[in-house]
Amino acid sequence: MILVLEGALFLAIVVAMVAMLFRLPCPKDTALILTLRSNGLPLRSGEPMFRVLVGKAGFRSPAVAAVDSLDLRAFPVEALLMIDEHEWLVTMRAHVGGQESMVRRAAVRLLGMSQRDREAIGEGVLALAVRDALVGRGGGEVVEEQREAIEKDVRSRVAAVLEPMGLEVLELSLTIRRREKSDTGPR
Numbered sequence: 001m002i003l004v005l006e007g008a009l010f011l012a013i014v015v016a017m018v019a020m021l022f023r024l025p026c027p028k029d030t031a032l033i034l035t036l037r038s039n040g041l042p043l044r045s046g047e048p049m050f051r052v053l054v055g056k057a058g059f060r061s062p063a064v065a066a067v068d069s070l071d072l073r074a075f076p077v078e079a080l081l082m083i084d085e086h087e088w089l090v091t092m093r094a095h096v097g098g099q100e101s102m103v104r105r106a107a108v109r110l111l112g113m114s115q116r117d118r119e120a121i122g123e124g125v126l127a128l129a130v131r132d133a134l135v136g137r138g139g140g141e142v143v144e145e146q147r148e149a150i151e152k153d154v155r156s157r158v159a160a161v162l163e164p165m166g167l168e169v170l171e172l173s174l175t176i177r178r179r180e181k182s183d184t185g186p187r
Helices: 002-022 100-110 115-134 141-145 147-165
Strands: 030-036 050-054 064-071 075-083 086-096 167-178
Touching: 030 100, 050 100, 064 100, 075 115, 086 100, 086 115, 086 147, 100 147, 100 167, 115 147, 115 167, 147 167
Parallel strands: none
Antiparallel strands: 030 050, 030 064, 075 086, 086 167
């Protein structure tokens, strides 16, 4: 009887150790992307087959070809534009969306991209959105009076570009400062 208990205890310890070897821990602010082997099967729409785990642990199996992680924390983006006699400072905080569909989109488009590259994409999108939002609007005081409408327009333009990439805008603010006449810019 003691031999059976010792054998069961030994087996339980071995199973627990093997499970710990194959366990993939995942913090709350990270998504694990488990790329699965295709085993010669054609892939749907050319995209790799993968499984997304957001903030929960998983297990590595022989079907998993690669394990990548995607940071879900918010990142700041700033763009400074000089348009006419105004200086536009646009700040935004964005992050990979929390829904699994957004994380899947981000995994396809952003995996392997550094945080600096994500910020550079955000800066470009912000600058373009501000320029597009200002087309057809009056200059000077009219622009300052329309700041809230311009901010709303910029936010919708930015969201339209970032959402297909799996990114979501958390905050967006627009600051307009009039440049001094003595400030002629870079020489």
